[in-house]
Amino acid sequence: MNKEQILNAFHFRHACKEFDPEKKISREDFDYILETGRLSPSSFGFEPWKFVVVQQPLLREKLLPVTWGAQKQIPTSSYFVIILARTKKDLVADADHIRNIMENIQQLPEEVVKRKGEIYHRFLETDFKILDNERVMFEWACRQTYIALGNMMTAAALIGIDSCPIEGFDKDQAESILRDEGLLEGDRFGISCMVAFGYRVKEPRDKTRQRIEQVVEWVQ
Ligand SMILES: Cc1cc2nc3c(=O)[nH]c(=O)nc-3n(C[C@H](O)[C@H](O)[C@H](O)COP(=O)(O)O)c2cc1C
Incomplete structure (x- = not known):
């Protein structure tokens, strides 16, 4: 794979709002995406994460009212992942x-x-x-999960799979739903972010970004 192909994948990736419900990602392709999450770097190598793949329609339905940023992604995505980060209890x-x-x-x-x-x-x-701030400890773990998030979205784009990162949710309410399902293991985890994968139904708007000189400062 050359540089142009890799950059093409970065242009291809966009925050996909709605996926084709008829076109499912194969299990093999999705396992490859998860593997790039698993292989991601973490501070001290402590891997403060867990990837919960929500395929059960009932759980997706329960999450919908508290996840304003994924109204179309939850019902249409092939795979919907909630990325959990460990809490202070598990990080000391x-x-x-x-x-x-x-x-x-x-x-x-x-x-x-x-x-x-x-x-x-x-x-x-x-x-x-x-160490003296539970929320900051949790957010430090969350920061690391975003590396896995980025890697999974890039890995997906490299093989023509669309994705959407999601922070548009009510943390307390979404965690309460997961707690009821026994997915937070005694509050050893909290929700960091979510990410949906699938195939786009329509082409996105043109990408908008600041110019390179606006975001890079060279000191030499
Ligand atoms: C951490 C994070 C959270 C985001 N949350 C949402 C979300 O809840 N719903 C959504 O539709 N897009 C969400 N986005 C997508 C951004 O709006 C999008 O990446 C940005 O506008 C740039 O557009 P592009 O990704 O299509 O290039 C999120 C992006 C990031 C990185």
């Missing part, structure tokens, strides 16, 4: 999740687990100063 240095990643996923030796845990704690407490 001595949380089970952090220990599990270091020991069982990264397979670090015990002394490295200890040292990395100390550095991580200092990072939260002193460097970033986020």
Whole structure:
């Protein structure tokens, strides 16, 4: 794949408002999109996310009234993903999740687990100063989920699949719906954002962006 093809994919990608309900993304293509989310980078490699794929029509129906930014995307998308981010409970240095990643996923030796845990704690407490604020801790995890979000949308565009990122929802109400379904695992997760995938029904408006000189400042 050359640079022109990659840039073409960036032009192809747009926030698709409505998908063709008759044209479904294959499971193989969607697994490829999810894989690019899974492979995304995260701070310290702690992967503070979960991707909930909402295919059940009843749950989509429940989400519709609290998701003003996805009124057409929820009913028409082939796959509708709610990206969850971990909350402070799961992000403090001595949380089970952090220990599990270091020991069982990264397979670090015990002394490295200890040292990395100390550095991580200092990072939260002193460097970033986020440890005393639950919301900021959660938002820090959310920031990382947006890398996965971007990667999945780009990966989709590269194979001709449309998407729409979604922040147009009432967080409390949407989380309450997921909580009732047992999807927030005792408030260890909150909703970061959502993203819909499918095939467009109509061509988008021309892309509008600031010029490159307006967004890039060179210091040399
Ligand atoms: C974090 C984020 C949240 C967004 N939320 C919504 C949304 O709820 N509904 C929607 O239709 N578009 C949403 N958008 C799409 C933006 O409006 C869109 O990306 C922007 O206008 C640029 O247009 P383009 O993506 O088509 O190039 C969101 C985009 C981002 C990055």
